[in-house]
Amino acid sequence: MKSRLKQLGYVLREVSAISLWVFIVIKLFIYDVDLLLISRVESLQRVYPYKFFFLIAGLAAGWLILGSKYARTIFLYIGAYPFVVVFWRVPKLLFKNWATLLLFAPAIETLISKFKWRFIMASFAMLAALGISLFTRPVPLLSCMIVLGIYLSLHYVFRIRVVYNPKSLFANMAPIMGQLWQHSIDTFKASDQNSAKADTAESRSKQIQNLKNLYLNNLVWSYLATRLRLAVSSRRTDLYFIIALIYTSALTVVIFGFEYWALYRLRPSSFSSTFAIAPWEFFLFSFNAILHTQFATLTATSGAALFLANLELGAGLIIGLFFVFVLLTSQRERYRHDLSMIVDQLSRSAREIETFLDRELGLKLIEVEVKIIEEDPTFSSTLKSFNRTPPEAILQR
Numbered sequence: 001m002k003s004r005l006k007q008l009g010y011v012l013r014e015v016s017a018i019s020l021w022v023f024i025v026i027k028l029f030i031y032d033v034d035l036l037l038i039s040r041v042e043s044l045q046r047v048y049p050y051k052f053f054f055l056i057a058g059l060a061a062g063w064l065i066l067g068s069k070y071a072r073t074i075f076l077y078i079g080a081y082p083f084v085v086v087f088w089r090v091p092k093l094l095f096k097n098w099a100t101l102l103l104f105a106p107a108i109e110t111l112i113s114k115f116k117w118r119f120i121m122a123s124f125a126m127l128a129a130l131g132i133s134l135f136t137r138p139v140p141l142l143s144c145m146i147v148l149g150i151y152l153s154l155h156y157v158f159r160i161r162v163v164y165n166p167k168s169l170f171a172n173m174a175p176i177m178g179q180l181w182q183h184s185i186d187t188f189k190a191s192d193q194n195s196a197k198a199d200t201a202e203s204r205s206k207q208i209q210n211l212k213n214l215y216l217n218n219l220v221w222s223y224l225a226t227r228l229r230l231a232v233s234s235r236r237t238d239l240y241f242i243i244a245l246i247y248t249s250a251l252t253v254v255i256f257g258f259e260y261w262a263l264y265r266l267r268p269s270s271f272s273s274t275f276a277i278a279p280w281e282f283f284l285f286s287f288n289a290i291l292h293t294q295f296a297t298l299t300a301t302s303g304a305a306l307f308l309a310n311l312e313l314g315a316g317l318i319i320g321l322f323f324v325f326v327l328l329t330s331q332r333e334r335y336r337h338d339l340s341m342i343v344d345q346l347s348r349s350a351r352e353i354e355t356f357l358d359r360e361l362g363l364k365l366i367e368v369e370v371k372i373i374e375e376d377p378t379f380s381s382t383l384k385s386f387n388r389t390p391p392e393a394i395l396q397r
Helices: 002-030 033-040 048-079 081-096 098-103 105-113 115-134 138-164 169-178 180-195 201-233 238-266 280-291 303-360 365-375 379-385 391-396
Strands: none
Touching (some): 002 048, 002 081, 048 081, 081 098, 098 105, 098 201, 105 115, 105 169, 105 238, 115 138, 115 238, 138 238, 138 303, 169 303, 180 201, 201 303, 201 365, 238 280, 280 303, 365 379, 365 391
16 A cells, blocks of 8 residues: 555656646746636636735645655655756666667767757747748748748758768777777786886786776677677667658658648638638648548648648658658668677677787686686676676686
């Protein structure tokens, strides 16, 4: 019973925090949603001027019910919720799923490198969408339609360029990954020569530290290669392409929905319906147009409306025939091939270090681990964190 109450309390706390901050963001940056609600609900109009007193009463009631200890914790948590998400939840999630995050490195690299133009075009597109909902005169509406059309066209051009771009982030990174071992060995040799000049306890400790640093390179490269190989074999690489397809489809539906709405505001006779036409119906019509279904309550009745509907149908064919087959076949295979190259090069770096330890120092990896643990027993926990069994556990079997 206690565990269920605890889970219920956790859910209520999360829902309260998310609801409050979503309301604050919408209120500050998008729309006065509270005033819209008040205008629709007449009974709230009489009490809305006294909202401050109701807020104080709500806080007091929560304090009384929860008690001082829990009330302070919950109120502080809800008040600092954006910081909790940005500085704790998100980093924790990314750290736990770093291999999956690495699969999205090309998209992140593209977003960062082209952030300026993406931000500018997205800003103009959002302003154009807002203009369609506000303007009634023909010239501003036509201008907004053109801006949205250009934005969608540029998106398609960008997607096609990405598909046929001969260069990729992973392909550029693979040679660098293959040379990591050389730098690690050179660093070890330089440090080991300096510490080998004096035969003292301090110099021996430095030698072990140099050996530890070299071994850590082997440990990290082999761990990264193993995790990435598992990510590739688990087909999580398809997430990148599936999300790209979903985003392109959703963007197409939304932009054409605004185009239909703008056309209706320009020429109401362009669409007919048995009911009063609401703005959301244009987005439903857009969704039906791209899928070529007949569930929409609207009917295109003008040449311009039919032209836009056929244009969206063509966009749907491009998404279905071109993007699906190209993104999910040729580009996916190239993407997986480039990622496999990084895995192979990381494995090579790990093997080169292992070979160096065996050939130059006459030490197997397990012997290196024993030496390091004799000097630093806490290194066993480091091995466990990399899914490597400590040597003392092997010897006890």
